[in-house]
Amino acid sequence: MNEKTKALRAALPYTIPVLTGYMVLGTAYGILLSSKGYSFLWSALTSLFIYAGSMQFVSISLLAAGFHPLYACFLTLMVNARHLFYGISMLSEFQGTGKKKPYLIFGLTDETFSLLCSAKAPAGIDKGWFMFFITLLNQIYWVCGSILGSIVSSLFHFNTMGIDFVLTALFVVIFINQWKSTGNHIPVLTGLCASVLCRIIFGSSNFIVPAMIAILIFVTVFQNKIESRNT
Amino acid sequence: MLFTATQSLVFFGTISLTTILIRFLPFILFPENKETPQYITYLGRVLPYTIIGMLVIYCLKDISFTETPYGLPEAISIAAIIVLHLWKSNTFLSIGAGTVIYMLLVQFIF
Incomplete structure (x- = not known):
């Protein structure tokens, strides 16, 4: 097996x-975008070239607000x-x-980032190709999903309500893994507490x-304290 | 379609280019061939530990504790994930079971 196949399988x-x-x-x-009159080609194009899930959903609600490219840029x-x-x-x-x-930089979504944080290439597997295939596979899933949605809009019978919780579950599991991987819990708690506080103060959007x-x-501010505990 | 084809191209093109710009910006500011400032290296080490917590809260941002179901489906499912994961340490089991529990809760109970 060559280097690339091995990395793909890993x-x-x-x-x-x-x-x-x-x-x-x-x-x-895909279903939402096609409800605005856009064919599967537009789903494919936007998922290929924007490839940022939450922003793509926001862009659909922006369509109704009229043609304002500068506002779209700001948002x-x-x-x-x-x-960043x-x-x-x-x-x-x-x-x-x-x-x-x-391509690794282009494809750095929330989910790809969280996988790259937690999954390390196994011994004997090229790290670059390992990260490349994680990124590529994720984008393939996203593009296929959005094309599928455009095409089969109304054919869905299985009640999938709540299945998007799988991404929340993924983040929770990675959070637990991070918690267990280090004795210094200040950074983890910082992220959690700052987000909860800001959510309460500034609202969900x-x-x-x-x-x-x-x-x-x-x-x-606490750089010295955090670094001294990292040892 | 609310926009013409050209307007749509400009609209989605703007969003695409802005997203690409944000993703590339750190790598443009701190290229491989120049030494990255110590402070940025420190941020690179510490930020991953802060962001995952932020993402969890981002997923839960629309929960309301004052209206039914008061975030209960999420709370129960996340508690189940934590217990399962600390007990078995099996990523697929924790994610799969957590998601199924959540789906059952929102479809049949709440």
């Missing part, structure tokens, strides 16, 4: 929870600001991945950016 099992979540959410996205900055944190966290992980690097700022301030 990556596949880790992506199964995302397969479930993305097929379901992607289908929901994208707000909704996707959390990706993902990038900073992956600066050293993505080092030396060569030609694969631009505006709390991510304040939460990011609060996290930044806290980990900066």
Whole structure:
């Protein structure tokens, strides 16, 4: 077996929870977009080139607000600001991945990021290709899901209500793994508490950016304390 | 379609380019061939531990504790995931069982 096949086989099992979540959410996205009169080609294009789930859902509600590209740009900055944190966290992980690097950066969604945080390439597997296939498989699920949704809009009989909880479950499990992996729980608690507080203060649609700022301030002010406990 | 094809292209194109810009920005500011400032390296180590908690809260952001079902389906399912995962440490079991419990709760009980 060559290097790539091995990496693909190692990556596949880790992506199964995302397969479930993305097929379901992607289908929901396809159904919504087609309800606005857009064919499966538009679902495919947007999922290929935007590839940011929550922003794609927001874009559908923006369609009704009229043609305002600047506003769309501003809202994208707000909704996707959390990706700045993902990038900073992956600066050293993505080092030396060569030609694969631009795609790794392009495909760094919430779910791909959380998998790359927790799943490490097994011994003998090339790390770059391992991360590449996790990213690629996830995007394939997302694109297929959204095309499927556009095509079979009304054919669904199985009651899937609540199945999108699979992504929440994935994040909870990764949270527990992170908690167990370190004796220093200050950063984990910082993220949790800052988000809860900001959600209460700023409401459900505006709390991510304040939460990011609060996290930044806290980990900066207490840098010495956090680093000394990391040893 | 509410927009013309050209308007749609511009609209979705703007969202696409802005998303790409945000994702590439850290890598443009701190390229491989230059030494990354110590503070940024520190952030790179510590931020992953803060963001997953933020994502969990992001998923739960629309829960209301003042209206039925008061976030109970989520609370019960997450409690089940925590117990299962601490007990068995099996990722698929924890995620699968947690999701099925949640689906049963929202479809048949709440």
